[in-house]
Amino acid sequence: MYKVDTASALREATEPGVITQNILVSLAIDQGPRREAGRLFLEDGIELDGLKEIRIEFLNILNIDHLWPLKNLVKLSLSHNVIERIENLDELVHLRELDLSFNRIKIMENLDNLDQLEILLLYSNEISIVQGISNLKKLIILNIGKNKIMDWKHVIYLRDFKSLRSLNTCNNPCTEIDGYLDYLFAFVPQLIYYQYRMISESERQSAIDKHYRIISNLEENETKVQTELALQQELKDRLALLSASYVEYLDEDYLFEQMFSLDEVGRKLYTINENTQNAFEEYKKTFSAICHELYELGLQEHDKRTEEIRLFECVVNEGKENKQNVARKIVDEVFEKKTEIFTNIKNVMTALIEGREGEANATHDITAKATELYNEFNNLLFKARNQLMSKEVILHDQMEDINEVFRINMMDMINLFLETARGYFSLLRKSQAEYNNTIDELISHYISGFADEVHIPADLKDLCGDKDTLITTLTASHDVHLQVINNREELMVNRLNNWFKDYMNQLIVNENKRNHQQILEISHFFGFLEQEFKLLSPSQELGLTDIGLDDILED
CATH class of the missing domain: 1.20.1270 (Substrate Binding Domain Of Dnak; Chain:A; Domain 2)
Known part of the structure; x- marks a missing residue:
């Protein structure tokens, strides 16, 4: 049974370090059920995999580690630390909200397994390129404000995130270039909020009018790509069905041609x-x-x-x-x-x-x-x-x-x-x-x-x-x-x-x-x-x- 003194356990993080079992248990006890029964479960280390939410904040954490026991975590905050790299999150497949704001992260990476993620907060880091989140198709809120993003390439990249409704890119060098907001509003039409303020219909229409020709060409190309992808998926699904039926390549002349x-x-x-x-x-x-x-x-x-x-x-x-x-x-x-x-x-x-x-x-x-x-x-x-x-x-x-x-x-x-x-x-x-x-x-x-x-x-x-x-x-x-x-x-x-x-x-x-x-x-x-x-x-x-x-x- 863990006998954890919360204060002493959290003092482990006064120097830049990693997440430890003691820190997790201490935070779980401090943030979890107040009843004695809940405390007993947590101290036994039994219910860590049952935790849905935990905040590991202001603890001078340098490396993300030892989160594998929290397999059912839905909400995780690692903000206000000194984290330099996103890593060791693969086991948190149920995660829907991740807050990594106020750290020292330079690269958006190792997020592919978090395909249930709906909220990703990376405010105030050192990110220069928006990347590594292609699998996060359920993303609704993305905050990448106060980073080092220079160009506008991220706008077209974010266009593919059809569930994205709220975006914050403020205090990035790219936003200082004239016309950025028009470009963003025109090419990411699914956005409803920018910097948590609703985008007005007049703002959106004005942006679309300015880029109408480019948008038309882009939509035409996207339609072709989507059609091709749909055909590929149809063929893939069909092959999977035939494979599961153990009769793949028997519906045509494949076997005959093979002879x-x-x-x-x-x-x-x-x-x-x-x-x-x-x-x-x-x-x-x-x-x-x-x-x-x-x-x-x-x-x-x-x-x-x-x-x-x-x-x-x-x-x-x-x-x-x-x-x-x-x-x-x-x-x-x-x-x-x-x-x-x-x-x-x-x-x-x-x-x-x-x-x-x-x-x-x-x-x-x-x-x-x-x-x-x-x-x-x-x-x-x-x-x-x-x-x-x-x-x-x-x-x-x-x-x-x-x-x-x-x-x-x-x-x-x-x-x-x-x-x-x-x-x-x-x-x-x-x-x-x-x-x-x-x-x-x-x-x-x-x-x-x-x-x-x-x-x-x-x-x-x-x-x-x-x-x-x-x-x-x-x-x-x-x-x-x-x-x-x-x-x-x-x-x-x-x-x-x-x-x-x-x-x-x-x-x-x-x-x-x-x-x-x-x-x-x-x-x-x-x-x-x-x-x-x-x-x-x-x-x-x-x-x-x-x-x-x-x-x-x-x-």
Whole structure:
């Protein structure tokens, strides 16, 4: 348990330094809950990851560090320090407000992970370039006033932040150049406030009128860029869907083209004459049709798996929610009864003290009453703890059963899909064999038309100058095609099976982690109640040294 003296801990920062555990705990205690319960949690170091807001100000902090325990922080102020570099904030992914004003920061950097950030305050630093915040698309308020920003490039940069509503760039060299505000108001139309003052419609329209032609060209270029990005995203999303369906590149002629891209001999053979070219086109048509059917099947099976997962998660979440509701009711009853018992105990202790000063004969009855109340509280905790643990054991068993049912259902679904898919790959191999036979017949007939080998074109002699050479050539081409088909089948089977294996393993890990965490929370909850119970009053005053929670809770 941390025993932190707030004043001494904060004195650690009188010399330029880093953030320490003691500083964090001290500030959390000083700025956090005032009730004794809140203080106990923080001193145990348990609830640092539950803090939503903290101010680390005026502490001469030089380096940002040791903030990883504050994973759920929403608001952080590090203003009025001597910080020179933005760093070590990657873990604070829930942060919405960050104040780094009045420091010595020169570069805007290491902010990419803070994509939930809505307010960024960097007033009074040494920043010369606005950069490093491209991921902060939810940014609403940005204050970069009183820095060393010289040019206007930041205006176009900030144009992309469509959620930006308030900006402050005052006391930067760039603002002293005539026309800056017009340029800013015209090219960042989403702004509503500048230096926390609302921009009037007349100011904005006047600025737009001055830069109308440039704005028109800029908007035209932006539209083209956005269209291109939308197309790229559409293709990316489509590929992601096909990949998740394990049928990527099966909707077009990719697999067919891949076979012939690896088969130079095959490309030469199908161009021998019109008949071989027609056979090739027919083969391509048949092959692609089979691929497309497999592609459609893959999408359908992906939808089935997605729906199965959705139904599974609904059942799991319902089970967890039902258990949480029951647990919440048990805990509420404990707190309600605890309040009543603690009030009665305090009344008994008061009566005991008054009895010792007055009638000594009343002591025995009062002590008996106190013993009864202490036993009642012990029994309350014992019963509630058993109830919560029992509910958690039942839920864990149910989750394991549900996981097993899901595993069986999903395995059956996957096996059926793979069995059907293997049938399609067999059709692809069959079509390849038929094409190989057709080409053999067509080329053999073509070669037989020549009087002798001397008249066969030179570029064909090495490929099909005689029957044995033709057979060898076609066999090599056939093997290349089969290898491509077999590899694609193996890829589908292995990827789908590996996904299923990893998914089930992760379900087990997640459930065990949840179960372990719940048991720890229950144990900690009753440990806290026990501690609160012991702190209520020394049992020696009532002659209750033989009464305690430890023995009962251990049972």
